[in-house]
Amino acid sequence: MSAAGPLRVVSWHPYPSKPRYVPPLGAVDAHCHVFGPMADFPFSPKAKYLPDDAGPDMLFALRARLGFSRSVVVQASCHGTDNRATLNAIARSGDSCRGVAVVDPAVNVAELEALHASGIRGVRFNFLKRLVGDAPKDKFLEVAKKIEPLGWHVVVYFEADILDEMVPFLEAIPTIVVVDHMGRSSMSEGPEGPQVSAFKQLLDEQPKIWTKVTCPDRLSAVGDPWDDFAAVVRPIVERYPDRVLWGTDWPHPNMEANIPDDGHLVDMIPRIAVTQDLQQRLLVDNPTRLYWL
Structure with missing residues (x-):
């Protein structure tokens, strides 16, 4: 691991543990990022954070340690709409990576087709005000x-307090929609809390909407081992396998x-997907599809 340079931050564990849980063959880490290296792939002038380099070699080494075979690299907001760092990771992966891009709303079909040939399979729309300054819904719908003819999907990142205003936008998207981190619903309210219940109602009403059951470290109110997260998310995995x-x-x-x-994040998997069938769907079948x- 490299040391952080001036004004740059490290946000990953230097010595992650070896998980007790062993993922099934072909398991996919369907939400990860790469940062830089900045010397080759500079960060966006609009970046709200400046991370230290975390490139493909580090990603692949961690993936092997955790027992995963494949990765989906999601374009990080610090790189803006310059997807070269993500494309570099995909190119170096030997077909074991796919990607989700962030694109300029004016992107044309030829540019999208080039991204498809390079392994991109979706676009991400970010609505977190602390990370992006502008999120034009009309342009995003365009x-x-x-991307619909390419068979891509849309990844959407927002917080639970704006779910109601997001619903018409989500309904208007013509492709599969994947909501990051369950729309950051509150774990402290329990499995039947108002935010979680509203999110499950959205999933019930919109079969095209998927979600990532991720980030106990961000969402839990009690810390590792994130018992509140396990209690809330297990019913979601069982209800929408x-x-x-x-x-x-x-x-x-x-x-x-x-x-x-x-390693502790991986050990959460059998707590939220408690059978081999659910684990196979969560880690292999769904991301492969x-x-x-």
């Missing part, structure tokens, strides 16, 4: 229509004050 994905969120952007042990078929 992008969603452009074919519409859930799992990922580490490595290298954990903006988590330098509460860096999780990635979305990213490799």
Whole structure:
């Protein structure tokens, strides 16, 4: 691991433990990122955080340690719409990575087709005000229509307090929609809390919407081993077994004050997907269907 340079931060565990849980063959970490290296792939001038380098070699080494075979690299907001760092990781992966890009709303079909040939299978729309300054829903819908012929999906990141205002936008997207981190619903309210219940109602009403059952380190109110997260998320995995994905969120952007042990994150999997069938769907079948078929 490299040391952080001036004004740059490290947000990943330096010595993650070896998980007790062994994932099934072909398991996919369906939500991770790469940062830089900055010398080759500079960060966006609009970046709200400046992480230390966390490139493909580090990602692949961690993946092997955790027992995973494949990865989905999600474009980090610090790189803006310059997807070269993500594409570099995919190119170096030997077909074991796919990607989710962030694109300029003016992107054209030829540019999208080039991204597809390079392993991109979705676009991400970010609505977190602390990370992005502008999130134009009308322009995003135009992008969603452009990617539909490619068979891509849309990943959407928002917080629970704006779920109601997001619903018409989510309904208007013509592709599969994957909501990051369950829309950051509150874990402290329990499995039947108002935010979790509202999110499950959305999933009930919109079969095209999937979600990532990820980030206990961000969402739990009680800390590792994140018992409140396990209690809330297990029923979600059981209720929507074919519409859930799992990922580490490595290298954990903006988590330098509460860096999780990635081995502990993996050991959460059998607590939220308690049977081999559910684990197979969560880690292999669902991400394979979305990213490799």
